[in-house]
Amino acid sequence: MDKIYAIIPVSKFSNAKTRLSPFLELKERENLLTAMLKDVTKTLKPIVDEVVIISADKEVLEYANQLEVLTLVENEVLNLNTAIEQAMDWCRHETEKVFIVPSDIPLISKANIDALIESAKVLDFIIAPSKGGGTNGLIIKPLAIDMKFGNFSFKNHVKEANNNGFDPIIYDSFYMSLDVNTTEDLGEIMIHGSGSETQSYLKSLKIEVESVHGAERLKVKKLN
Known part of the structure; x- marks a missing residue:
């Protein structure tokens, strides 16, 4: 199999985890996001060929440079799906498949990624659900489907896969399902x-x- 790039979309640090605002102050939430992003990139970097962080936030991009990963400046602010599609459009000239990963799944492990990358050698659509019905991992060919991140994106991505002739394989992992919101x-x-x-x-x-x-x-x- 050719190269595989991981794509991590990241929103503004100042918008980080507002659902935790009754429990954590703004600066604490920002620091939480940087810690989670560091965990995710640290786990991914030795296994995938490149990690690409896309964001419209200057602070995020500066921090990504410290993590020594590739960065892309998001063209359109506050639209997660178009940001990911922009990153995939860039990646399609460099890699056969992309691994889309959120920034807030700090329990993701080497074992998780090894299993997914190994499966991606023979499978064209692998999806890992979040515990709330979202999508916490997606391995596809760049731009193979339209991105449907948002409410209950897992079922929407599966539907997109079926509509485009793919057989979606579900990778169910507690550690990958845990995105931090509460x-x-x-x-x-x-x-x-x-x-x-x-x-x-x-x-x-x-x-x-x-x-x-x-x-x-x-x-x-x-x-x-």
Whole structure:
């Protein structure tokens, strides 16, 4: 198989994880995103041929340069799908397949990527769902389908695959399904993210987690 490039779209750091705003301050959320992005790129870089971060945010692109990955300036702000399509259009001259990955799945592991890359040698459409019905990994030929990121993108991407003659293969992994949006997600990082930059940062904020038996499985708190 020819080269495979990973594409990571990243929004403005200042817009980072607003659903966590009752729990984390703006700067803490920005630092959380940089930690997660570092974890994702660190895991990807030794395995894929190139990592490409696309963003309209100058701060994101400057940080991506520190991570020593390729960068693309997004043409249109606040449109995730067009940003990914722009990156794929650039990548199609360089690689046979792309691996689209969000920036907020810090539990992604070498084992996950190895399995996906190995499968991509013989499969043309591999998709990893998120726990909320989204898409946390997509391996395709560049521009093979229209991007449908947004509400319940997993089923929409599967539908796109079927409409375009592909047989979508589902890669179901707890570690890849966990994108960070809620305080309970932070608790999962505290439990499962040993050795990650993200867990280390959360520990620096004195975040603790305990198991509960109620409406929520985990109780996450930040000590003063």
